[in-house]
Amino acid sequence: MNRLTRFQLIRCNLSRKPARACILAGLVALFAFTLFCGTIIGQGVSAGTRLMAERLGADVLFVPYGYESEVQSSLLRGEPSSFFMDSAFAAELRAEAGAEKVTTQLFIATLKAACCTLPVQLIGIDPQTDFVVRPWLADALRRPLAENEVLAGSKIVGQVGDEIMLFGKKLTIAARLDPTGMGFDTSVFMDIGRARRLLLLSDLAPRLNLPEGLDRNTFVSSTLVKVDPATDVRSFANDISQRYAIPYNLDFVMVAGMLSDISARLQAFSAFFYAFSGLLWVLAVIVLALVFSASVQERKKEFGLLRLVGASRAALARVVMQEALLLGAAGALLGVAAAGVLMALFKTYIGVALELPSLSPGFASLALTGGGVFSLGLLAGPLASLPAVRKLGRIDAYLALREEA
């Protein structure tokens, strides 16, 4: 067909009422935007939680009493914090049946570090027993960390061999970690003994409230345990905490429990988003249906005319449906694109605001979700046009024109 196509008819009609077309497409866009954001965030959390156990490698964290939430935000989001317990507990734990691996870590919150835009958390690790950080090394480090060497998380700026300043000391990056999606990404790791000495010498020391009686040479922040596969994690943790809670004033966090906290929050969050998106979708369909219906009424004469020049009812129905499809497609595309751009731009911020450990969906899941949301948005158009199409069927060409005359 030369210049005149059905598409042109549709375009002509849509462009006669640009504001109306924009509002209708905007409604679909709003739906697509909400559903897309909600789904991606939800997916991010569930992927994050599923991977977390494997990532952390530990089953139970023992921390000073009252610091359960602190250790969680440290590990999950890298929020700097400092708390202390005695490392003698780790030694006792190693002797317990069911403890496969035990290691200790020392968390030191630094103030703004010169190297980095984000606050950096310094974590002392025990190279002899560590089983948590080592697997993340980007390149194997076949020698012990030297006195002035650190491991850098993936978001710490600097190459292997670069120097960074922490607590007024020049430290050299000996190796870097792969991205973990956890707080490790914004952490710097060093030998735990070295970290302890650095901390005690720094001007931070007086403000740390180190408990009386804590051995200044051996204190740690948390003790991480990998339970052997034959042992039930919960009963192990309960048993240990019953026997050691009083002497060491400790509490424990089960990694699995930490994750189910997140899952519960995720479920509530997803339910809300899906309900809200569903509502928006229904709303969009209803408004579109009303407007299309009204528009058929308005265009009665035009449609009657098209019938006179030979358009079948099916042909007119196609005009209306394709107009709806076009609006739906434009809206859905707009919504998905806007959501995609926004999520990409504010990924970190959204993760922090929603207290999520990670928000980096892969391309495949992005494309799949985008496609799904787009299809739903697309569907809204033709679905909403059904009442209009029905009404169209009742238009009698001759009567429509007669009314005008």
Next chain:
Amino acid sequence: MSKNILELHDVSMIYGPVKALQNITLSVQQGEWLAIMGSSGSGKTTMMNIVGCMNKATHGVVVLDGEKISRLNAKDLTAIRRDKIGLIFQQFHLISYLTAVENVMIAQYYHSLADEKEALEALERVGLGHRARHLPRQLSGGEQQRLCIARALINHPKLILADEPTGNLDEANQETVMNIFHQLHAQGSTIIVVTHSPEVAAHARRVVHLEYGRMIRDEVNVECPAA
């Protein structure tokens, strides 16, 4: 003997208490130019709508080009209207947001295939070649009616139906339209013109008179020279 393009057998159209058409029996031969005359409300438009496949008679049989259309469904009627009939209206009934040439092409589009070249030629034939890219509201009444005629003719209809084609036109434009009809008639088109104007009816070879839905007279116009 020429073939009958149209036959009405005892056709009636009844709207509740109103008998818009009563027992009309009429045959029209191919190539004929027929005028349907009558005062307002006499049933002219009703008859034209039945013949034009826009409406179905409540009683009687209508045969168009050998096909009994009085019992067809709306879908088939649309197809027949599209393929066999060219419609011309007093109110022109053009699509306001399409240009002149597009208004012609839309009829081609629903018929078969829009062909801009052919559409432009059709406009040329009614003297509108220079107005092809104008919207209907940018055309004068006479031009709009000529556009309407170009649209009606584009698919080579077997029968041209015109309902008060000059009702909204001044004398000069009426003359132009009648000249086009004379050309069409000379080329062998079958034309039925509905009018209440004796002046317009006088151009036709045959005049049928309606009154209160009844056919009261069917006469051959002796003054009109044979085509």
